[in-house]
Amino acid sequence: MSTFKAPKGTYDLTPPDSAKYLAVREALSAPLKNSGYGYIETPGFEDVALFSRGVGESTDIVSKEMYTLTTKGGTELALRPEGTASVLRAALEANLHKLGNLPVKLWYSGSYYRYERPQKGRYRHFSQVGAEAIGAEDPALDAELIILADQAYRTLGLQNFRILLNSLGDKECRPVYRDALQEFLRELDLDEDTRRRIDLNPLRVLDDKRPEVQKQLVGAPVLRDYLCDACKAYHEEVRDLLTAAGVVYEDDEKLVRGLDYYTRTTFEFVHDGLGSQSAVGGGGRYDGLSEMIGGPALPSVGWALGVDRTVLALEAEGIELELPSSTSVFAVPLGEEARRVLFAKVTELRRAGVAADFAFGGRGLKGAMKSANRSGARFTVVAGERDLAEGVVQLKDMESGEQQAVALDALVAEVQQKLA
Template identity: 55%
Template sequence: MAEQKDGRQAAGQQDRVTRFSAPKGVPDYVPPASAEFVAVRDGLIGAARLAGYGHIELPVFEDTGLFARGVGESTDVVTKEMYTFADRGDRSVTLRPEGTAGVMRAVIEHGLDRGQLPVKLCYSGPFFRYERPQAGRYRQLQQVGVEAIGVDDPALDAEVIAIADAGFRSLGLTGFRLEITSLGDDTCRPQYRELLQQYLFALDLDEDTRRRAEINPLRVLDDKRKEVREMTAAAPLMLDHLSDTAKGHFEEVLGHLDALGVPYTVNPRMVRGLDYYTKTTFEFVHDGLGAQSGIGGGGRYDGLMAQLGGQPLSGIGFGLGVDRTMLALEAEGKVVVGPARCEVFGVPLGDDAKRTLVAIAGQLRAAGIRVDLAYGGRGVKGAMKAADRSGARFALVLGDRDLEEGVIGVKELATGDQQSIPLDTVVAELGARLV
């Protein structure tokens, strides 16, 4: 009876063990889907590396003031979406909601702005925004970004945009479009701001929207609510009030994009969601994603460095969504296939064979070949199924009799062809076949 009672208690305790799930709005990428995630991320950033952009690794959290000042206190990102908390030293820190402010802080802190210009950097990783989770909108989002800092040159604007375009196309994505506009400069923005505010203050705006119009009236044009969009349909547009300098800059950017063969659509109503953008501003849109159609975007931020305590240098950059790019590929019925988990799979038939294959696997890995083994004493049938599922090109089949003869079976899994080769040549043989 006591044993039965103890058994029931143990079972009850097991039932009460908490099973954890990922936080809401935070996607997991596990094999095999994770291979596509890596391939998409690397494909998006590959074009930047071809253009001479160096890698920068950023902290996942920063001083809250960096984002409040750099991103803009009137933005939804700062007012509604940041993960902000006090650390054990009672300092206010925030999980990074975007990359540009952190890159600019690092450039200033490490004096990169005092070397060769432009400073060209690229990065990837998770970013965090507290939003209502839905398809294509996550609380932990994965992005690839580039920043080119220190030179105000329309050709550099075009290079940055072309890198993003090339990244999408390298993955086989076709159903997207580039929308572009100019948000003016310091010589025309103040006058336009006053003109836009006059228009907005004459409307019947709710209290929050009126407050936003006072802080940054451009943000009202970015409002997604139908009633606000209808009220602002006839609002004056920045593109119609550019200074000669800003207009000339924008025309040069478009000319360089034409020369690079990058198609675009001028969208005079486009407003990015961050306050630091000036002049060239752009977004990549994919209509296959519904409401969350943006797959990436960016622009020029000429006053940001000085605002964060650095030199008055210009900059331009973008952020591309890895998650949303994967959804766009899915909408087009396309899959980006990453490299197989392994190239060679070892199938040992016996303890002595396993010891030998473990050693061979080490030698192959040292030669740069991806290798896995059938562990746990599986039978031949189960081990060969595991080999097929691994994605490997070759299986190495080794039994005790093979050991005695000094040979090993090399099976090409796609065709089923198998041949025996000398054990002491297997590393060189596979190296030659996998070139």
């Protein structure tokens, strides 16, 4: 064993489990590719100020969880703790919003980093698939993204997830609510840390999961009662569009999410089989973020879905994904001449689009057949000197156990026909 181990709170993805993660990533992104979203990839680290301005100084992410580093040139960088700020920065830098086709619809997949106390479902390095629709204020866009995430989870077979929905108002009505909430919170018996939050971002106090805090929050002013007419109408339309699409959601007036940039629509996907870390994904509208990071006004909406959390949700529901076998044909040569001939055949099969593997390392028949079994291949091709002298190979069906001699030059066509 190596003297090195993966850092605390991280994980390695290794076969065969890694195939499940790839399948989940594929399923989460498939509806986006089908709906006009183009792929974007951003660096794993960014200027610290991008996140402190965009995500918010008062958030746990920026104040406690960000991995920061100073380069030799003295630049302050941070490993990206989330995707939205990076994607918006890249879209602005590439002037995608000036190409005349708004909204700019983008999807991404990658690793994110937060210095948190590691526990089941919460890692310091985690994987997400995300989507952003930049530059349009339209309830249909908010609804589209929620519908696409719902569709992604359902294609994986998930059933026990719930969609929580709320509106956080906008720059007109939220300040009025904020004042009322601050007034209410200042009367409560809260610890020093939480009291500091009252001034910085009082909505985050509502997000405090501790029972002693939740008990005191009974009777707190509710944002719904403070929404302006425009925000109310906007939220009603999002709800109507979801209902019309047959997407079931629950109104949750305490839902605020842990990032400062959200406005209006905010939502979370939770799975009841995951214990305390029940969120599998979430997102919302962030109409002011572009200005916060120095761009023009670009109302936008997006979400991020956790790949690792989704895998845990599948396990909680006992769902086994049907993963295609990575190998269809496994070649077992007996002797030097057969090694040369069968290696050439494996290359030919691969070029013809057939997944094929080879018994490397010159093992005997017994060891090579064990490898063939473990590979999950549907067919094994075996050839020795006598077979080659007759211009044939033995093709064995690993499911039925049947074996037949096939002419060497007809092997590729025969295999393709059987697999079809």
